[in-house]
Amino acid sequence: MGPASAFHAFRRLGRLRPTGEPVWVRWILIAVALAFLALFLVVPLVLVFVEAFSKGIGLYFHTLADPLTLSAIKLTLIAAGISVPLNCIFGVAAAWAIAKFDFPGKNILTTLIDLPFAVSPVIGGMIYVLVFGAQGWFGPWLIGHNIRIIFAVPGIVLATTFVTFPFVARELIPLMQSQGRSEEEAARTLGARGWQTFWRVTLPNIKWGLLYGVILCNARAMGEFGAVSVVSGHIRGVTDTMPLHIQALYDDYNSAGAFAVASVLTFLALVTIALKAWVERKGAALAETREKISA
Amino acid sequence: MATSQTGVKKFRVLPGFKLTLGFTLFYLGLIVLIPLAATFSKTASLTWAHFWQVVASPAALAAYRLSFGVSLLAALVNAVFGLIVAWVLVRYQFWGKRLMDALVDLPFALPTAVAGITLAALYSEHGWIGRWFGSTDAAGQFHGIKISYTWLGIFVALTFIGLPFIVRTLQPVLEDLDVDVEEAAATLGANRFKTFFRVILPMIFPALLTGFALAFARALGEYGSVVFISSNIPLKSQIVPVLIMTKLEQFDYAGATALAVVMLVISFLLLLAINVLQWWSTRHRERI
Numbered sequence: 001m002g003p004a005s006a007f008h009a010f011r012r013l014g015r016l017r018p019t020g021e022p023v024w025v026r027w028i029l030i031a032v033a034l035a036f037l038a039l040f041l042v043v044p045l046v047l048v049f050v051e052a053f054s055k056g057i058g059l060y061f062h063t064l065a066d067p068l069t070l071s072a073i074k075l076t077l078i079a080a081g082i083s084v085p086l087n088c089i090f091g092v093a094a095a096w097a098i099a100k101f102d103f104p105g106k107n108i109l110t111t112l113i114d115l116p117f118a119v120s121p122v123i124g125g126m127i128y129v130l131v132f133g134a135q136g137w138f139g140p141w142l143i144g145h146n147i148r149i150i151f152a153v154p155g156i157v158l159a160t161t162f163v164t165f166p167f168v169a170r171e172l173i174p175l176m177q178s179q180g181r182s183e184e185e186a187a188r189t190l191g192a193r194g195w196q197t198f199w200r201v202t203l204p205n206i207k208w209g210l211l212y213g214v215i216l217c218n219a220r221a222m223g224e225f226g227a228v229s230v231v232s233g234h235i236r237g238v239t240d241t242m243p244l245h246i247q248a249l250y251d252d253y254n255s256a257g258a259f260a261v262a263s264v265l266t267f268l269a270l271v272t273i274a275l276k277a278w279v280e281r282k283g284a285a286l287a288e289t290r291e292k293i294s295a
Numbered sequence: 296m297a298t299s300q301t302g303v304k305k306f307r308v309l310p311g312f313k314l315t316l317g318f319t320l321f322y323l324g325l326i327v328l329i330p331l332a333a334t335f336s337k338t339a340s341l342t343w344a345h346f347w348q349v350v351a352s353p354a355a356l357a358a359y360r361l362s363f364g365v366s367l368l369a370a371l372v373n374a375v376f377g378l379i380v381a382w383v384l385v386r387y388q389f390w391g392k393r394l395m396d397a398l399v400d401l402p403f404a405l406p407t408a409v410a411g412i413t414l415a416a417l418y419s420e421h422g423w424i425g426r427w428f429g430s431t432d433a434a435g436q437f438h439g440i441k442i443s444y445t446w447l448g449i450f451v452a453l454t455f456i457g458l459p460f461i462v463r464t465l466q467p468v469l470e471d472l473d474v475d476v477e478e479a480a481a482t483l484g485a486n487r488f489k490t491f492f493r494v495i496l497p498m499i500f501p502a503l504l505t506g507f508a509l510a511f512a513r514a515l516g517e518y519g520s521v522v523f524i525s526s527n528i529p530l531k532s533q534i535v536p537v538l539i540m541t542k543l544e545q546f547d548y549a550g551a552t553a554l555a556v557v558m559l560v561i562s563f564l565l566l567l568a569i570n571v572l573q574w575w576s577t578r579h580r581e582r583i
Contacts (some may be wrong), residue, residue, distance in 0.1 A: 033379050033380045041399075041402075041458075089318075093319050096311060115331070115375070131329070184308075216403070262412060270411075273400045290321075
């Protein structure tokens with residue numbers, strides 16, 4: 001380490017600070033930031049739990065144990081349980097093709113994968129109504145064969161898959177691009193088979209990025225409202241997911257019940273961001289180790 | 296590796312190209328492209344006059360105005376406060392910093408329906424925050440500024456959901472910022488204020504704009520949180536996604552599709568703009 005980089009290291013620690021704001025400016029900026037975050041994030045979080053228990057702990061557990069709530073929880077788990085693994089496999093496949101090979105139209109493909117993020121969830125649900133609904137492309141055929149997709153569980157799974165489509169792919173593509181293909185090529189040269197290369201070389205390198213994508217994908221899958229709302233048909237106990245059940249309770253003026261179900265999803269959101277922060281640290285540590293090895 | 300332009304067949308050391316690309320295209324087509332094409336083909340079955348009648352109706356025009364106006368305002372507020380939050384999280388040390396940093400992601404992780412009912416309760420006349428904006432008289436009548444069930448409520452919801460975009464786009468850029476440039480500015484006699492506006496802000500501007508565009512795009516399409524906090528009255532407080540939903544509930548698929556196409560075209564343009572911005576942002580950083 002030369003004297004110049006030592007100087008930089010010191011300055012990063014904040015011991016030498018030729019550039020910095022006066023203390024009072026710092027305090028004002030910190031206060032403004034904290035006030036903004038408290039107003040928009042902390043207060044709503046507290047309110048969810050206060051409202052959930054506002055009619056007593058008895059009603060809270062009564063709502064959660066209600067058959068309609070349980071069926072909503074089950075449907076949410078089914079929708080996430082199908083859409084997350086599908087999008088996970090897709091994400092790995094897309095990232096492998098895009099990061100490890102050169103082909104024309106790569107940038108267009110990457111942009112197309114991001115499309116569902118740019119589309120309003122309401123439109124994300126609507127497109128399936130236009131394909132599978134009674135007046136849609138396959139509507140008459142589906143009715144003829146007595147298959148229900150819209151206003152039934154398959155539609156909810158499809159809509160959930162659409163809105164969570166890019167999560168894993170967009171996490172893995174840049175990660176695998178930055179890692180290059182030399183390690184896999186070395187493994188192949190040394191005689192590893194294709195799948196062996198993937199399981200032993202690629203997967204350990206991308207595991208934190210993959211987990212990160214899966215966590216975000218799952219959170220969105222369980223919380224999606226707009227897209228699912230279009231294709232659900234709101235048949236209670238049959239096509240209501242947890243977010244839709246919250247709406248049903250809320251519209252019945254059962255505010256405490258709505259917040260009770262909401263508190264479960266809020267708890268899930270808190271677990272999600274805690275996991276996300278943990279995975280981010282793990283991923284950063286792995287990237288650092290890789291850099292050190294290659295340097 | 297040999298290039299295909301010379302006509303030499305590529306030899307690939309790594310396997311699975313055809314399998315993974317094939318599956319990627321198949322799945323993308325099945326889930327995203329074919330259903331989206333259905334929307335455009337449905338619109339093609341409308342006559343031009345009918346299409347125009349729907350997308351330029353007074354209700355639609357009012358919805359565009361509200362959607363664009365409030366989304367823009369929310370993204371602007373987020374740009375200002377998001378910059379402050381990102382700056383504070385990157386540059387300063389304070390108690391609870393890691394917790395706050397993690398909490399910034401809450402709007403990403405919290406289901407929009409939960410956000411909707413929570414914000415509606417918070418900002419209602421009797422809510423924890425809403426009650427401070429007016430007073431309730433003996434007859435139970437509220438005097439003051441109503442937030443929930445007015446456009447201000449929509450603004451609050453869209454600000455909430457857009458919050459992480461600016462912070463998360465700015466943070467890595469601020470971390471990479473070279474302090475040497477700030478030192479140079481200080482050495483040349485610029486005060487901190489001037490350094491920020493003349494040196495730092497121009498460097499982070501592309502990233503700020505990208506975050507702004509992301510927050511704006513997300514706000515335009517938002518449905519879940521807004522539907523609870525808005526009164527959803529046609530011509531007054533109905534944003535475009537709510538208007539589309541109303542048409543779908545009335546089985547007016549032609550009308551809903553026409554509006555959806557307008558929104559899709561706008562979304563595609565925004566996506567394109569964001570990609571260009573991100574490209575500009577990375578190049579800008581590399582050049583500096």
